[in-house]
Amino acid sequence: MGKFTLRGWLAEIRQQKYPAIDNPLSEAAILAADALKLPRETILSHPEIPLSGAQRIRLMEKWKKRTEGYPLPYLLGWWEFYGLKFFLNSQVLIPRPETEELVLLALDWLRSQDGPVWAADVGTGSGCIAVSLAVNCPTVTIHALDISPEALKVARKNARAHQVSARIRFVHSDLFGNRKKKFDLIVANLPYIPTRILDHLEVARREPRLALDGGPDGLRFVKKLLVQSREVLKHKGQMILEIEETTGQSALQAAGQILPGWDITLRKDLAGRDRFLIINRK
Numbered sequence: 485m486g487k488f489t490l491r492g493w494l495a496e497i498r499q500q501k502y503p504a505i506d507n508p509l510s511e512a513a514i515l516a517a518d519a520l521k522l523p524r525e526t527i528l529s530h531p532e533i534p535l536s537g538a539q540r541i542r543l544m545e546k547w548k549k550r551t552e553g554y555p556l557p558y559l560l561g562w563w564e565f566y567g568l569k570f571f572l573n574s575q576v577l578i579p580r581p582e583t584e585e586l587v588l589l590a591l592d593w594l595r596s597q598d599g600p601v602w603a604a605d606v607g608t609g610s611g612c613i614a615v616s617l618a619v620n621c622p623t624v625t626i627h628a629l630d631i632s633p634e635a636l637k638v639a640r641k642n643a644r645a646h647q648v649s650a651r652i653r654f655v656h657s658d659l660f661g662n663r664k665k666k667f668d669l670i671v672a673n674l675p676y677i678p679t680r681i682l683d684h685l686e687v688a689r690r691e692p693r694l695a696l697d698g699g700p701d702g703l704r705f706v707k708k709l710l711v712q713s714r715e716v717l718k719h720k721g722q723m724i725l726e727i728e729e730t731t732g733q734s735a736l737q738a739a740g741q742i743l744p745g746w747d748i749t750l751r752k753d754l755a756g757r758d759r760f761l762i763i764n765r766k
């Protein structure tokens with residue numbers, strides 16, 4: 485049998501149709517780069533690279549899972565967020581680009597502050613928000629909370645990988661629980677998909693329901709956090725919450741009722757969808 489090369493493998497993929505995958509060749513190249521521990525450019529510029537029998541079998545197994553709808557980031561075991569590589573497994577949400585906008589908003593606020601700042605990331609998941617903030621702002625110390633011990637393991641690993649463990653404390657907790665420590669900044673991307681919408685989404689079969697299900701109106705956790713923020717957000721502090729696009733007006737209304745007199749803004753993401761509540765305490 486002749487030598488099997490990357491070119492051969494990519495040609496096999498090119499011959500098939502994969503309606504559920506937007507860009508099959510590009511995803512196949514990412515998988516190959518990861519499997520061979522080579523940069524993606526090398527995969528594309530050197531299709532003559534040989535694949536051993538074992539490599540070919542492993543790639544084919546992964547590709548089969550991908551064609552069955554298994555998300556690429558879980559197959560790789562990592563994904564990029566805010567320019568950093570984050571370890572992932574199927575116990576944590578795959579970080580989304582909208583959440584990078586939340587990090588940007590939070591960094592803008594952090595950089596406007598003098599001196600050390602205490603922040604909380606509620607529902608930290610993979611730790612992508614907390615770690616990105618700590619890497620990009622040396623004056624912040626963060627409490628990263630999650631109800632899922634499995635998620636906290638992943639988040640700790642990511643903090644170690646990016647050498648910010650000393651400034652992030654990981655806490656197993658149902659939102660803030662009974663904690664009374666006060667924070668200058670609270671960020672949260674809590675489960676926010678209304679249950680009736682979630683039940684029809686593919687994502688509900690692939691990613692942890694605990695990370696997605698926001699209850700009947702999508703605001704179950706957001707409202708609880710708004711109530712808790714009266715105790716835990718410092719005066720002059722800021723809170724940034726990511727929300728589901730159809731819940732913008734109801735989230736704004738709930739925040740106004742729960743936090744009368746606080747400065748509350750609904751902000752759209754880059755795609756023009758209601759996405760963030762930004763709340764400033766006077």
Ligand SMILES: C[S@@+](CC[C@H](N)C(=O)[O-])C[C@H]1O[C@@H](n2cnc3c(N)ncnc32)[C@H](O)[C@@H]1O
Binds near residue numbers: 607611696
């Ligand atoms: C939408 S995911 C966000 C993960 C990560 N922050 C991100 O942006 O990719 C929500 C996270 O909230 C956690 N969570 C769900 N209910 C919670 C609760 N009651 N208290 C704390 N965390 C909770 C889930 O385990 C999950 O990790």
